[in-house]
Amino acid sequence: xxxxxxxxxxxxxxxxxxxxxxxxxxxxxxxxxxxxxxxxxxxxxxxxxxxxxxxxxxxxxxxxxxxxxxxxxxxxxxxxxxxxxxxxxxxxxxxxxxxxxxxxxxxxxxxxxxxxxxxxxxxxxxxxxxxxxxxxxxxxxxxxxxxxxxxxxxxxxxxxxxxxxxxxxxxxxxxxxxxxxxxxxxxxxxxxxxxxxxxxxxxxxxxxxxxxxxxxxxxxxxxxxxxxxxxxxxxxxxxxxxxxxxxxxxxxxxxxxxxxxxxxxxxxxxxxxxxxxxxxxxxxxxxxxxxxxxxxxxxxxxxxxxxxxxxxxxxxxxxxxxxxxxxxxxxxxxxxxxxxxxxxxxxxxxxxxxxxxxxxxxxxxxxxxxxxxxxxxxxxxxxxxxxxxxxxxxxxxxxxxxxxxxxxxxxxxxxxxxxxxxxxxxxxxxx
Amino acid sequence: xxxxxxxxxxxxxxxxxxxxxxxxxxxxxxxxxxxxxxxxxxxxxxxxxxxxxxxxxxxxxxxxxxxxxxxxxxxxxxxxxxxxxxxxxxxxxxxxxxxxxxxxxxxxxxxxxxxxxxxxxxxxxxxxxxxxxxxxxxxxxxxxxxxxxxxxxxxxxxxxxxxxxxxxxxxxxxxxxxxxxxxxxxxxxxxxxxxxxxxxxxxxxxxxxxxxxxxxxxxxxxx
Numbered sequence: 001x002x003x004x005x006x007x008x009x010x011x012x013x014x015x016x017x018x019x020x021x022x023x024x025x026x027x028x029x030x031x032x033x034x035x036x037x038x039x040x041x042x043x044x045x046x047x048x049x050x051x052x053x054x055x056x057x058x059x060x061x062x063x064x065x066x067x068x069x070x071x072x073x074x075x076x077x078x079x080x081x082x083x084x085x086x087x088x089x090x091x092x093x094x095x096x097x098x099x100x101x102x103x104x105x106x107x108x109x110x111x112x113x114x115x116x117x118x119x120x121x122x123x124x125x126x127x128x129x130x131x132x133x134x135x136x137x138x139x140x141x142x143x144x145x146x147x148x149x150x151x152x153x154x155x156x157x158x159x160x161x162x163x164x165x166x167x168x169x170x171x172x173x174x175x176x177x178x179x180x181x182x183x184x185x186x187x188x189x190x191x192x193x194x195x196x197x198x199x200x201x202x203x204x205x206x207x208x209x210x211x212x213x214x215x216x217x218x219x220x221x222x223x224x225x226x227x228x229x230x231x232x233x234x235x236x237x238x239x240x241x242x243x244x245x246x247x248x249x250x251x252x253x254x255x256x257x258x259x260x261x262x263x264x265x266x267x268x269x270x271x272x273x274x275x276x277x278x279x280x281x282x283x284x285x286x287x288x289x290x291x292x293x294x295x296x297x298x299x300x301x302x303x304x305x306x307x308x309x310x311x312x313x314x315x316x317x318x319x320x321x322x323x324x325x326x327x328x329x330x331x332x333x334x335x336x337x338x339x340x341x342x343x344x345x346x347x348x349x350x351x352x353x354x355x356x357x358x359x360x361x362x363x364x365x366x367x368x369x370x371x372x373x374x375x376x377x378x379x380x381x382x383x384x385x386x387x388x389x390x391x392x393x394x395x396x397x398x399x400x401x402x403x404x405x406x407x408x409x410x411x412x413x414x415x416x417x418x419x420x421x422x423x424x425x426x427x428x429x430x431x
Numbered sequence: 432x433x434x435x436x437x438x439x440x441x442x443x444x445x446x447x448x449x450x451x452x453x454x455x456x457x458x459x460x461x462x463x464x465x466x467x468x469x470x471x472x473x474x475x476x477x478x479x480x481x482x483x484x485x486x487x488x489x490x491x492x493x494x495x496x497x498x499x500x501x502x503x504x505x506x507x508x509x510x511x512x513x514x515x516x517x518x519x520x521x522x523x524x525x526x527x528x529x530x531x532x533x534x535x536x537x538x539x540x541x542x543x544x545x546x547x548x549x550x551x552x553x554x555x556x557x558x559x560x561x562x563x564x565x566x567x568x569x570x571x572x573x574x575x576x577x578x579x580x581x582x583x584x585x586x587x588x589x590x591x592x593x594x595x596x597x598x599x600x601x602x603x604x605x606x607x608x609x610x611x612x613x614x615x616x617x618x619x620x621x622x623x624x625x626x627x628x629x630x631x632x633x634x635x636x637x638x639x640x641x642x643x644x645x646x647x648x649x650x651x652x653x654x
Contacts, residue, residue, distance in 0.1 A: 224512075246599050313622045
C-alpha cells in the first residue's frame with residue numbers, strides 16, 4: 001500500500017539539491033548586494049585619491065608657472081582668484097560633464113580645490129568620469145550568475161555521485177525489506193554501513209524483523225494450539241454424553257434424550273467451526289505450499305463417486321457433462337478441500353428430487369444445482385458466516401473457504417442465482 | 432483384549448476407560464511418555480491408543496519403540512491436530528489408524544476392534560454374531576452361509592452394528608462412521624435412516640437372528 005498524500009514524489013537527493021540551491025540563490029543575492037556596496041565604496045575612495053593626486057600635480061604646475069590667466073583643459077581648469085587664501089580646501093561634488101568621446105553628458109566626480117600661493121590664489125577644478133552604479137551592478141550580477149551556474153552544475157554532479165555511494169546501503173536495505181517474507185522466518189540480512197543514521201535504521205529494522213517473526217510464530221502457535229486445545233474439552237464432553245446415553249438413555253424421558261442429542265450436535269458444530277477457522281487461518285498464513293501436478297478430471301470423478309450415493313439418497317439427479325483434460329499445479333489438500341466444499345454445497349443446499357449438473361470445460365468447473373431461494377446479493381455468501389439459507393445448521397464457512405482457496409491461487413470464481421427457477425450456479429476457472 | 436491409553440487428559444482417559452471396560456476390554460492408562468514406556472516394559476498390549484501431545488514428549492516418539500518391542504501391537508493415534516501432515520507422518524511411522532478428536536466413543540471402539548482383528552487374530556478375518564458372519568477381507572457378509580447382497584455402505588454399517596452389538600448406537604455415530612465429517616446433520620439422519628431401513632429388510636429376509644431395533648429418539652441397538 002502506498003500512502004497518497006497528494007504530494008509530488010521526489011528523490012531525497014533531488015530534494016536536498018533543491019534546498020541547497022535555493023539557499024545558495026539567497027546567499028548570492030545578499031552576497032551580490034554586499035559585493036556591490038564594497039566595490040562602490042572602494043571605487044569612490046580610489047577616484048577621490050586619483051583626483052587628489054592630480055590636484056597635487058596641478059599645485060606643482062601652479063608653483064612653476066604661476067599663471068595669471070585661467071588655464072582650461074579637458075577635465076582640468078585652473079582659475080586665478082583675486083582673494084587671498086590662507087588655507088587650502090578641497091571639496092568633492094557630482095556633476096554632469098559633456099564627455100568628449102561619447103558626445104553626451106556623463107556623470108563626473110568633480111574636485112574643487114582652493115589653493116593659495118604667496119599672494120596669489122587659485123581655484124582648481126578637476127573632473128573624472130564616475131564609474132556608474134549600474135555598471136557595477138551589471139558586473140556583479142553577471143559574475144554572480146556565472147558562478148551560480150558553475151556551482152549548480154558541480155552540486156548536481158557531486159550529489160548524483162555521492163547519492164550513489166552514500167545511499168547504496170539504503171537501497172539495499174529497501175530491497176531487503178521488499179523481499180522480506182514472514183513465512184521464510186528469516187530475519188533481515190542488512191548491509192554493513194559506516195553511516196550513523198543508516199546504521200541506526202538497520203539495527204532498528206533488524207530488531208523489528210526479529211520481533212515480528214517472534215510475534216508471528218507465537219500467534220501462529222497460539223491459534224493452532226487454541227484450535228487443538230478446544231478439541232480436547234469438546235471430546236471429553238461428547239464422551240460423557242455418549243456414556244450417559246449408553247448407560248441411562250433408555251431410562252430417561254424422550255425430552256431428556258432430545259436435550260442430550262442437541263447438546264451433542266452443538267458440540268459437533270463447535271469442533272467443526274474451530275477446524276474450519278483453523279483452516280482459513282492456515283491458508284491465510286500460506287501454510288499450504290506443497291505443489292504437485294493434479295489431474296483435475298480424475299479428482300472430479302473421484303469426488304462424484306464419493307457423492308453419488310448421497311445424491312441418490314436425496315433423490316438428486318446427477319448430470320455429468322464433458323469432462324475435459326485439465327492439469328493444474330496446486331497443493332493437493334487444498335484442491336481436495338475446494339472440491340469437497342463445492343460438492344457438499346451442491347448437496348446441502350439442494351432440494352429433494354432436484355438436480356446437480358457438473359461440467360469441466362477446459363479448466364472451467366461449473367456446478368449447477370437446484371435449491372432454495374437466496375435473498376440479497378449472492379456475492380456476500382463468500383463472506384464468513386453469511387448464509388443464504390438461515391435455517392441451515394452450518395455456520396456458513398464453506399463458501400468462504402472456497403473463496404479463500406480461489407483467491408490463494410488466483411482462480412476466478414463466480415456465483416449466480418436465478419430467481420425464476422431457483423438454480424444456483426458456481427463456476428470456477430482453475431487457471 | 433488389553434489396551435493401553437496414552438493420554439494426558441484424565442477426563443478423556445476416563446471416558447475411554449468407562450466406555451471400553453463395559454465391553455470387557457482391560458484398559459490401562461498412561462498420562463505421559465515415560466509412564467507409557469514403564470507400562471510397555473512390563474506388559475504386552477493388543478492395541479495402544481496414542482495421543483500426540485504429551486506433557487513430556489511427542490506421542491510420535493513412542494511409535495518406533497513400540498514397533499521394535501511389540502511389532503504386533505496395533506497403534507491408533509487420536510489427535511486434536513487435524514493437519515494432514517500429522518496423519519501422514521503417523522501412518523508413515525507405523526501407526527495403524529488415525530482418529531481426530533473429538534470422536535465418538537462408538538467409533539473409537541469400532542476402530543479398536545478392527546485393529547484387534549487385524550493384528551491379534553491374524554489369519555482369521557471373520558466376524559461372527561449368531562448366524563451372521565462377515566469376512567472383512569473379502570467384504571462378504573452371509574446369514575447361515577448364504578451371502579447377502581449388500582452395498583459397500585450397508586456392509587460397513589452391518590460391521591459397525593456387529594462390533595457394537597447390544598450397544599446404543601446414535602445416528603450421529605453412524606453418520607460419522609459412514610461419511611466422516613463432511614455431512615450435514617440434517618441430511619445425514621435421513622440418509623442413516625434409509626440405509627438402516629434397507630439393511631434391516633435384507634437381514635430380515637435372509638433370516639438373521641439379531642435384529643436392528645430402533646431406540647426411539649436416540650438411535651439403534653443391534654442384537
